[in-house]
Amino acid sequence: MGIILNSNRPKIRLPRIISDGMVLQRNTDVKIWGWASPGEAVTVRFIGKAYHAFADDSGEWFVRLEQAKAGGPYDMYIETEESLEKITIKNILMGDVWLCSGQSNMEMKMDSVKDTYPDEIVHSCNDYIRHFLVPVKYDFEKPQTDLEAGIWEAANPESILDFTATGYFFALKLFEKYNIPIGLINASLGGSPAEAWLSENALREFPEHYESAKQLSNRDYLDKVLREDQESAEAWYTALNQNDEGLKSNDIPFHDTEYDAPFWQNIKVPSYWEDEGVGNFNGVVWFRKEIDIPSTLADKPARLVLGNIVDEDTAYINGIEVGTTPNQYITRKYSIQEGLLKEGKNTIVLRVVNTAGKGGFYKDKPYQLEIGDNIIELSGEWQYMIGAKSSPMPAPAFVQWRPLGLYNGMIAPVTSYSIKGFIWYQGESNTKNPGEYENLLKALIADWRQKWNMGNLPFLYVQLPNFMEASEIPMESSWAELREAQRRTLSVPCTGMAVAIDLGEWNDIHPVNKKDVGFRLALAAMKTAYRDKTIVAYGPMYQSGKIDGNRIILSFTDTGSGLTVKNGDRPEAFAIAGADRTFVRADAEIIGDSVAVWSEKVSHPVYVKYAWADNPADANLYNLEGLPASPFTTE
CATH class of the missing domain: 2.60.40 (Immunoglobulin-like)
Known part of the structure; x- marks a missing residue:
């Protein structure tokens, strides 16, 4: 975005989302807004027309553009009369803009599923599908008026890795069907419950959540919670590291090539150590496996794939750290540099930290060493040694997930940006209390529609997929209850639901099949938002x-x-x-x-x-x- 400024006057400023490469909503009045000196005259020129406004006493100004059809690219020129400042916004498309929100399954990037969709990534160049990532921010005091960062990016094999995977496949299907630009505004955060995305007025309907938000609006109280949270976590890790036999400063570390492990016992991987008789405790367990590398594969670059590990791990090969991951929800895929793998015996050592619950390895996940097209299977017998036992880590406060915070920090700044509708993938974090979810989701839909003030904007959402141990008989299930709450929310006008009961993975709350999820959301959009009566959008x-x-x-x-x-x-x-x-x-x-x-x-x-x-x-x-x-x- 090119800017010419007169340094003697206050700068004209635009919100982050109004920037180069943006997609503006077609066929509706579009608001363009920003800030300047109070009383400053501002002119916006776009597609051959000029729009005029004056900054109010607080410095805010806005204009509304006339409706325009899909098309572009266009440039927009914004200038002030007195200070002679001028901003040029380049490469603007008119199309359909969708707000993508929810928790980790919406946040999940194409980078996380690149092994599942390599061809889709290679062939992703499309200047007409664009993505804006809203930075994570919470605020309990007041709605924010702008974002701290963010740029519009067009899809290509590099940029697409940061796109929401569900949102990308949704956009791809719509583009293939209607051949119009699609813009995605991705405002999502893993682990977030629905109440975190409600405005203060909407939260009043839920007294317990409202009280929690008001409590955190006290800056002194919030700082105290954050400080205590950090201190308790640091104290837990400090004690754990000090007690870890594998890290004792006066001994050879367990991952060192000079370390010998004659007394380590055998264990099956993947498994949870409690299930293998190691003991029911939290803390550190070290794992070790020796593999033979033939001369034809020695010294070559490789990749260590370790499924999902509960909760944290650090991986070493021949004494060299090759990767670390801080939580169980990320599949471990560690790059191994050329020259590290030697002909003959090589040693893999893992330091696994478990903070609460069972510790160990997800079953039915890949555990292997990949050297080119060659795969060395790592499942099976390993050795283990307990490094340190500990009580569970004190439960974090998870302030970022508390009611109101994400609405104020991530949604409020974009409510003036005209959109086509919403896609929502969330609910896992509300399965602890599924009985209130129907009311929460209906309140959120009404709240966001009111804030955008564009009528009954289409609200499309994903029903929770199958997860955990499979069952052939009916059972009490908070996941089933929440799915029912989602189904009943279809009574709200202009909503649609993508059923995903066949798209989950029993052992992973983050199933990789985001293509079918996105495509099913697109079918819902075709019927609900595009009013295509020929589309069969849903199952029975x-x-x-x-x-x-x-x-x-x-x-x-x-x-x-x-x-x-x-x-x-x-x-x-x-x-x-x-x-x-x-x-x-x-x-x-x-x-x-x-x-x-x-x-x-x-x-x-x-x-x-x-x-x-x-x-x-x-x-x-x-x-x-x-x-x-x-x-x-x-x-």
């Missing part, structure tokens, strides 16, 4: 149930070309109960666009559940378009 959605003797006949919307099953001869994952609500696994069959459900154990059925578990093993009801039915309960 429960509509109503009718008791017929010892059976319940379920009716569905969104059956598309018809109901079908995937993997099996008839629908599975159904449960049925009488008035006592004691659910048992049920038989089911498809009858046209309905499903009949029954069980010999329930002679007078009243209720039905479908796919009611954290990870229902056999949820196989689909429509012929290949979209899965949403989990539901008729209760």
